[in-house]
Amino acid sequence: MPNSGEVDPASTTSSVTGGRRIVRRAVYLAGAAAVGVAALGVIVFYVGPESNTLIIASSFVPLMLGVGLLGLFVLAATRSWRTLAVGVAVVLAGAFTQAPLFVSNTPDTVAGEGIRVMQANIRLGEADPDALVDQVRSHSIDVLTIQELTDSAVQQLDTHGLAALLPYRFVEPKDGGGGTGIYSRFPLTEQESLGRFAMSNLVATADIGDGRSVTVASVHPMPPYPSPAWMWASEMGKLNGLLHEQAADGKPMIVGGDFNSTYSHSRFRAILTDGFTDAAEQTGAGFVMTFPADTWYPALIGIDHIVTNRATVTHFERIEIEGSDHHGLVATVTPHFDGT
Incomplete structure (x- = not known):
């Protein structure tokens, strides 16, 4: 029988494992939330809201997509592959909305x-x-x-x-x-x-x-x-x-x-x-x-x-x-x- 002052190894292992699960869950939720921010950015890009909050959100779509991109790295770190796949689709959709700003339509010569x-x-x-x-x-x-x-x-x-x-x-x-x-x-x-x-x-x-x-x-x-x-x-x-x-x-x-x-x-x-x-x-x-x-x-x-x-x-x-x-x-x- 162990002494009353000793710590049960099984209890310690269980506690550490539980703590890791909580941290992993929190990190996963942060990554999913970041993808949600990017998804909101895609939505307000296409929808013309008459809400001050959503109109202001539309102003920050590039930043919202940047948050979503960071979320992809977080999801990859937690190996949340299904959510990561959704996040990649969302960020790619967002990138598509901004792509015209990076493609020049200016001809080589102008009269x-x-x-x-x-x-x-x-x-x-x-x-x-x-x-x-x-x-x-x-x-x-x-x-x-x-x-x-x-x-x-x-x-x-x-x-x-x-x-x-x-x-x-x-x-x-x-x-x-x-x-x-x-x-x-x-x-x-x-x-x-x-x-x-x-x-x-x-x-x-x-x-x-x-x-x-x-x-x-x-x-x-x-x-x-x-x-x-x-x-x-x-x-x-x-x-x-x-x-x-x-x-x-x-x-x-x-x-x-x-x-x-x-x-x-x-x-x-x-x-x-x-x-x-x-x-x-x-x-x-x-x-x-x-x-x-x-x-x-x-x-x-x-x-x-x-x-x-x-x-x-x-x-x-x-x-x-x-x-x-x-x-x-x-x-x-x-x-x-x-x-x-």
């Missing part, structure tokens, strides 16, 4: 002269005007689309030389983030508000010479948060219709804006039909994250876009906008005219 376009949200007019004008100068920008433009920002940008670089303008400055503008090296005609929105959305015709013209729009629909989800959905639908109406005249079109939507939002992709193309997708630039730009961690979502119709984007890059919570975008856009 015509390119227009240098810059998109910038300047955060309530607080971006550094000198740095912004320097970006315009250093990138030889021809057309600037700008959001959250205030009266003060208009004056400061002129003081720092923007008027000399881009002498033509169509601006509707406002406080509170609702102001919008188009600055151009080319004369601007047919200036008008693009429908009625909570924030200004503008459209104008840029006369680029030789009797040729390009439609330019600067857009800023409402964000899905903190505004109601239905408002965001309504403005995205309205913007879709108005942009396609503008393109119906057959002129090349360039749209720069803070769309408050990512490529993973179905309502943004609905715009990308009938010849409209996102510059990131056309050039195969992949994930171009633009917000937030004022934090210690990298930007997590891409809500700023340059979208074109009847045009080819041959160069596309993200740039810094000092003092803003958005990164800017620069693209070289070659319009297509009859016979080119």
Whole structure:
């Protein structure tokens, strides 16, 4: 008979085995949950929810798929083969949704002269005007689309030389983030508000010479948060219709804006039909994250876009906008005219 102070080896072995099972089960559940996150990402990519929570989730589909990928390694470590097989299918389905962003559609040669376009949200007019004008100068920008433009920002940008670089303008400055503008090296005609929105959305015709013209729009629909989800959905639908109406005249079109939507939002992709193309997708630039730009961690979502119709984007890059919570975008856009 063992002494009362001795430990029963069978009891110890059983306890260790039970502990391992608990840990293995917890690890398995973590891996399965990660695959569930990726599955949610696939669902919200295709479904156009009118829920603030799900709309915001749609913004993070690439990150959700990354979580799912980590989940596959966890499931493999626990040898949960059936769940792993399901997870692989989910992650592959998610990868399929994002693949167009990594495949360039730009031809090797493009006829015509390119227009240098810059998109910038300047955060309530607080971006550094000198740095912004320097970006315009250093990138030889021809057309600037700008959001959250205030009266003060208009004056400061002129003081720092923007008027000399881009002498033509169509601006509707406002406080509170609702102001919008188009600055151009080319004369601007047919200036008008693009429908009625909570924030200004503008459209104008840029006369680029030789009797040729390009439609330019600067857009800023409402964000899905903190505004109601239905408002965001309504403005995205309205913007879709108005942009396609503008393109119906057959002129090349360039749209720069803070769309408050990512490529993973179905309502943004609905715009990308009938010849409209996102510059990131056309050039195969992949994930171009633009917000937030004022934090210690990298930007997590891409809500700023340059979208074109009847045009080819041959160069596309993200740039810094000092003092803003958005990164800017620069693209070289070659319009297509009859016979080119």
